[in-house]
Amino acid sequence: VTTAREVALRALLRVHEGAYANLVLPPLLATSGLDERDRGFATELVYGATRMRRACDFLVDRFVLREPDATVRAALRLGAYQLAYLRTPAHAAVSETVAVVPRRARGMVNAVLRRVAADLGDAGSAGVVWPDEATRLSYPDWIVNRLVAEHGRVDATAALEAMNQAAVVTERPDGYVQDLASQWVTAHVGARPDELVADLCAGPGGKATGMAEAGAHVIASDVARPRADLVAANACRLGLASVATLVADGRRPPLRPGSLDRVLVDAPCSGLGVLRRRPDARWRIREDDVDRLVALQVELLGAARALLRPDGSLVYSVCTLTSAETTAVADAIGAAHPDLQPLERPGPPWRPWGSGAILLPQDVGTDGMVVFSWTRRSRTM
Numbered sequence: 558v559t560t561a562r563e564v565a566l567r568a569l570l571r572v573h574e575g576a577y578a579n580l581v582l583p584p585l586l587a588t589s590g591l592d593e594r595d596r597g598f599a600t601e602l603v604y605g606a607t608r609m610r611r612a613c614d615f616l617v618d619r620f621v622l623r624e625p626d627a628t629v630r631a632a633l634r635l636g637a638y639q640l641a642y643l644r645t646p647a648h649a650a651v652s653e654t655v656a657v658v659p660r661r662a663r664g665m666v667n668a669v670l671r672r673v674a675a676d677l678g679d680a681g682s683a684g685v686v687w688p689d690e691a692t693r694l695s696y697p698d699w700i701v702n703r704l705v706a707e708h709g710r711v712d713a714t715a716a717l718e719a720m721n722q723a724a725v726v727t728e729r730p731d732g733y734v735q736d737l738a739s740q741w742v743t744a745h746v747g748a749r750p751d752e753l754v755a756d757l758c759a760g761p762g763g764k765a766t767g768m769a770e771a772g773a774h775v776i777a778s779d780v781a782r783p784r785a786d787l788v789a790a791n792a793c794r795l796g797l798a799s800v801a802t803l804v805a806d807g808r809r810p811p812l813r814p815g816s817l818d819r820v821l822v823d824a825p826c827s828g829l830g831v832l833r834r835r836p837d838a839r840w841r842i843r844e845d846d847v848d849r850l851v852a853l854q855v856e857l858l859g860a861a862r863a864l865l866r867p868d869g870s871l872v873y874s875v876c877t878l879t880s881a882e883t884t885a886v887a888d889a890i891g892a893a894h895p896d897l898q899p900l901e902r903p904g905p906p907w908r909p910w911g912s913g914a915i916l917l918p919q920d921v922g923t924d925g926m927v928v929f930s931w932t933r934r935s936r937t938m
């Protein structure tokens with residue numbers, strides 16, 4: 558019989574080789590024969606051991622002499638995660654993890670995990686003396702340093718801790734699964750019946766279908782065909798005939814300038830607000846990706862502005878927390894286009910952030926999100 562730990566180890570090995578956890582796990586679970594409870598446990602093990610990889614490695618590496626091979630490394634992370642964070646009784650965490658590793662590696666995994674267990678004692682991760690905050694929180698240094706510098710230690714630490722928890726699932730009244738922060742961005746766009754609105758980065762269509770539910774005619778465009786196809790499929794499933802999908806680079810939208818009531822740029826970003834949802838993303842995203850994304854975001858907003866009719870509104874949202882991708886982008890757009898005037902930002906639970914608003918993941922348990930909005934004045938002063 559397959560066990561949750563066996564499935565988790567197989568998935569972790571693939572994830573540590575660079576695969577996406579959310580892509581690797583579902584097919585493994587589907588063919589595992591595990592019941593629902595064990596599937597949940599396997600998911601928790603894979604997501605948790607991936608999020609807490611750096612912290613688990615610290616706990617393990619004190620007792621490891623040479624870098625172990627990939628299977629042993631994955632098994633040690635799996636075991637350490639159970640011992641430190643799930644507080645699984647030591648005998649079960651060790652013996653049941655050892656049971657799923659190849660015979661040749663059992664002695665090594667057993668010896669190391671026993672020492673980790675003894676060292677943790679009854680306190681789990683709470684009793685560990687960590688070398689630094691980034692190891693304790695299990696993020697790359699640059700993410701911790703950047704968020705601490707830009708949000709202050711208290712808010713940054715709380716955000717990073719919140720994103721070490723499992724994400725919650727929220728469903729809209731129409732059944733579409735979408736985080737509340739994203740739903741609130743759609744509400745902030747405020748599309749009204751019969752308005753013509755465009756979403757230039759629309760895939761998979763959460764906000765586009767939300768605006769269509771509000772009665773607007775929505776042009777949902779995405780540069781990636783599979784993403785645009787997802788929008789079409791979602792609109793179809795929800796029975797929304799008022800969503801037209803398009804494959805186009807949002808920097809050069811094939812739409813008539815000055816023709817739209819509202820344009821949403823829900824831009825590609827570094828995703829530092831949604832790390833709880835993508836356990837491997839923190840190890841994948843690189844600091845220099847941010848600069849490339851900023852340039853793209855500014856270009857997308859410039860193109861979006863040109864589509865607005867006079868007094869039309871432009872909304873910019875990103876699920877990240879860096880100042881570069883939020884306040885700095887908004888400042889650049891404001892400076893380049895004096896005809897754009899900031900609109901009133903959403904109220905609590907959003908907090909003011911530059912001329913826009915931010916939701917930190919710890920505030921009300923949503924994704925981290927930032928939103929800015931402007932109206933295009935008919936005449937410049």
Ligand SMILES: C[S@@+](CC[C@H](N)C(=O)[O-])C[C@H]1O[C@@H](n2cnc3c(N)ncnc32)[C@H](O)[C@@H]1O
Nearest residue numbers: 758759760761762763764780784806807823825
């Ligand atoms: C944050 S996601 C959008 C989420 C979507 N608005 C929703 O609510 O479901 C960003 C999207 O931007 C798309 N994208 C990336 N570069 C783009 C570009 N140059 N033009 C248009 N879309 C782009 C990506 O394919 C991705 O689907």
